[in-house]
Amino acid sequence: QLPLLQENYVIHAGEADRVAGFYAQSIIFHPRDKMRYAHRMWVHADTGLLLKAVVLDERGHVIEKYAFTQLNIGGGIDRSWIVPNNARGRGARTDTLSSNKKNNAVKGESGWRVYDLPAGFKKTTEVIRHLRGRDQAVTHLAYSDGLSGISVFVEKLNDKTGVEQGLHSKGVMQVFIKVQDDNLLTVVGEVPAHTVMQVAESVRYGGVQK
16 A cells, blocks of 8 residues: 555655654655645554544645544453453344445446546445435445545435535535436545545446446
């Protein structure tokens, strides 16, 4: 994954700092174009554990930030916290969501393509799955540049009324919704708004290649 990161970002070490009481080295990922955000991460000097991360826009403003405020590394673990699966008992709740996803998701080519994918993004997965509460299958295409991700969702649309098309933003997350013929396209990405819009405007059904 490092070659992909170096293809899309200029990576260099920043200043060291203390995060949650631990010595941390910062690493800066500066984008090589305007299709992705800059990232800065602080990692624990001894273990490499990510302690803090910020995402910055093209003007250098922080648009997302998360960090540990309290952390204990290398402490003792009470074995009573660890319960084997076969010891949960007959009445224990099972994770039906993950099993449903596994059974209903079908990997393979759907015929949908992004014809103007920003440079540096590679397709990581393509699945067709049936979601609970929906009659139509949803196609999901996922792309990554090694640090940032873009997802494209395509589903048949029986009723176009009430669909709020256009751009919806919340912090680092951009969502662009578009009706194309009888399909609802939703593009979600941790990238600038113009990137998800470029992707959405270039999604087409190209047929399944044999």
